[in-house]
Amino acid sequence: EPEVTQTPSHQVTQMGQEVILHCVPISNHLYFYWYRQILGQKVEFLVSFYNNEISEKSEIFDDQFSVERPDGSNFTLKIRSTKLEDSAMYFCASKVGGTIDTQYFGPGTRLTVL
Amino acid sequence: RKEVEQDPGPFNVPEGATVAFNCTYSNSASQSFFWYRQDCRKEPKLLMSVYSSGNEDGRFTAQLNRASQYISLLIRDSKLSDSATYLCVVLKGGNQFYFGTGTSLTVIP
Numbered sequence: 001e002p003e004v005t006q007t008p009s010h011q012v013t014q015m016g017q018e019v020i021l022h023c024v025p026i027s028n029h030l031y032f033y034w035y036r037q038i039l040g041q042k043v044e045f046l047v048s049f050y051n052n053e054i055s056e057k058s059e060i061f062d063d064q065f066s067v068e069r070p071d072g073s074n075f076t077l078k079i080r081s082t083k084l085e086d087s088a089m090y091f092c093a094s095k096v097g098g099t100i101d102t103q104y105f106g107p108g109t110r111l112t113v114l
Numbered sequence: 115r116k117e118v119e120q121d122p123g124p125f126n127v128p129e130g131a132t133v134a135f136n137c138t139y140s141n142s143a144s145q146s147f148f149w150y151r152q153d154c155r156k157e158p159k160l161l162m163s164v165y166s167s168g169n170e171d172g173r174f175t176a177q178l179n180r181a182s183q184y185i186s187l188l189i190r191d192s193k194l195s196d197s198a199t200y201l202c203v204v205l206k207g208g209n210q211f212y213f214g215t216g217t218s219l220t221v222i223p
Binding site for chain 1: 145146148152155156157158159160163201205208209210211212213214215216
C-alpha cells in the first residue's frame, strides 16, 4: 500500500540554525500539507500546497517557514532560524484531491531545538 | 471559539463496552468530517470519514448533525487495541483541516 514517507525521523539542531524536513507524498496525490504537533498538544495546520504553490497557510507559518517541491516527488519544509518553541513533531500529509478529501499522514519528523 | 472541540477524556472502559465520543465544530461552512486515531507518538491514521447519512464500519459508527454542528463516534465491543487518542477533523473551505485536541481512550482488560 502506498504511503507518505518522511526523513529524518529525528532532527536535533541548535537554536538559530536552519533545518529542512523532507517528505515524499503518495505518488498520484496532488495536495500536500505540513502540520506540527507540540508534545501533548493538538495537531496544528501549517500550510497546504497545490499546483506548485501555497494554497493556504496558518498564522504559525510566518516568514521563517517555507515550502518547496523541488522535483516531482519531494516536498520540503524549511525553517530558517529555529527557535526553542519550534520543537515539535512535524507531519507531512497528502491527498488525491478532486472529490476525495481524505489525507494520509507520514510518520513524522521529531524536531528538537536546543 | 475553537474551530473543533472535543472532550479530552480520558475514557477508561472495560473490554466489550460501548463508548461514544462527541465533537462540535464552529463553522457552518465546514464541508468534510473525519475521525482519525493517533497512537502515542505516532502519526494520525484515518479511521473513517463522516457522512450526513451516518456511516458504519464494523464496530465503528459515525454520525454527523449539520444543524447542531456535531459529530459523533460510537465504538461497540471495545478491544484492547482500540486504546488510542481519537481525533475529530474538519475541513473548512478550500484546503485547511482543523483538528480537535483528541479524546483519549483506554480499554481495560
